[in-house]
Amino acid sequence: MDTLTTNKTIQIVNTTITRIVEREGQWHNPYEVLPDSTPMRVQKHLKALPDYVFDRGTEKICLTFESFLLRTPDHNILVDICVGDHNTHRKGLLFPKDRWLTEFHGAGVTFRDIDYVFCTHLHVDHVSWNTRLENEPLAPTFPNAKYIIGKREFGYWRRWNKKFGPHPSRPSFEECVSTIVEADPAILVNDDFELNDLIHLSPAPGHTPGQCCASLSSNCTKAIFAGDALHHPPQFFEPQWNTSKCEDPKMAIVSRRKNLESCTDTETILIPAQVLGKTVGKVYSASDKFSFKFIEK
16 A cells, blocks of 8 residues: 655545644633543543543643645545634634645645535534635635535535524534525535546535545545544544534434444554544554554655
């Protein structure tokens, strides 16, 4: 297998994956965000993980908001595009966004160079660079891109917003998703959509009703962009632990286990959306459970 990782890039045969970080740090108490967890089991699993995923001083899980830029032989593709610079987000999301812009342009691309944008699901921290605050009226950030949006996910949030109004994360759906669909660069797709021989989607509902994973297959090597199907590092070992944000807890467990099982004891690389550090790793069997090892080369 031809795979090489650095702090920022993952090389899989002839595709380069570049991490574009918006923010990272220690934010979440594991027992609050994983309500089924216990201190004893969390501490046990964290001992098996690198220091960069858990701050032992504050006892908080370290996470990141990041995007992935895929440069294939034919296309430039963005997977999950963070919080963005809209000032209508809730207060906790109004941190500076200069880092994302700097790292995006530092990767050697411009907004016009992006061919496709894919969001694993439509939570605020995965969709918001679809549009930019400085564009009046709001317009697609990536003018030449097609935005791949799950049909089931879009339908759910459209019904939700009509019934309840803007999400607590503020109007990211209206500003960053509906605007894209109305402007017509969006492709509403089924959960099993196939872009080409390299990229295809597979359903992973539960965290949200229409979440999908994106799979990259190149020369018998496979990488899975898991979105928030796997959100916090202890879930690698305890897939029955949902986060407090999972819309359908039972289905979330099914999808999480399916993702882990599809990778177990194979050369498949698993890439969660928000795990800080090297980000990528492989899944191994451990009795009747799983273990996860980051790729450290």
